Amino acid sequence: MTTRTRATRGPRTPVQQAVVLVGLVFLLVGVLGFIPxxxxxxDSMKFASHDSGAELLGIFQISVLHNLVHLAIGVAGLVMARTASSARTYLLVGGAVYLILWLYGLLVGHHSSANFVPLNTxxxxxxxxxxxxxxxxGTLLTRRSARTGLGR
Incomplete structure (x- = not known):
């Protein structure tokens, strides 16, 4: 007779907890974007176009692609929350991507065909x-573990 034991996981680090929360929020936003x-x-939502007239909460311009991206970012967060180092990477890389997207939104006209996501102010x-x-x-929640070598 073989006995199988489940690997026990230690408690999640603060950075892992944060990434689970961030991932869940992105999943929620992605789902809410599909709710009239x-x-x-x-009814004016497009797949991917600056002409998409749909707005999440009447504020944030969205499209089907925008919602799918939110869902993908949410799933990525939940997957990457498995380890402290991948959770940190998710936050740092994701943050950098969002800053690039911020610059993109500022530089590309909101009525330009290059604004395919779509983005408004x-x-x-x-x-x-x-x-x-x-x-x-990603930086603050891993400062202590980086100094002490914990959470890897």
Whole structure:
């Protein structure tokens, strides 16, 4: 008779807990983007175009692609929360991507065909806050473990 034991996992580090929360929020935002009422002008949503008139909460311009990206980022967060080092990487790389997306949104005209995600001014500044916030979490929540060699 063979006995199987399950590998026990230790408690999640603060950075892993943060990434689970961030991932769940992105999943929630991705799902909410597909719900009429939560998303205003839902019937004008395009797959990927600056012409998409749908707005999450009546503020953030979205499209089907935008919602799918939120869902993918959420799933990536939950997967990368498995280890402290991958959770940190998720926050730092994700934060950098959001800062690049912020710059992209500022430099590309909101009515340009290059604005395929689509992005509006509210999206731009949310991306800035997300970028700074994710980088701050990735840095601050791993400072102690990086110094002591814990959480790897």
């Amino acid at each position: 009422g939560v998303t205003t002008d839902y 509210a999206d731009d500044w949310l991306h800035f806050a997300l970028g700074i916030g994710m980088i701050a979490l």
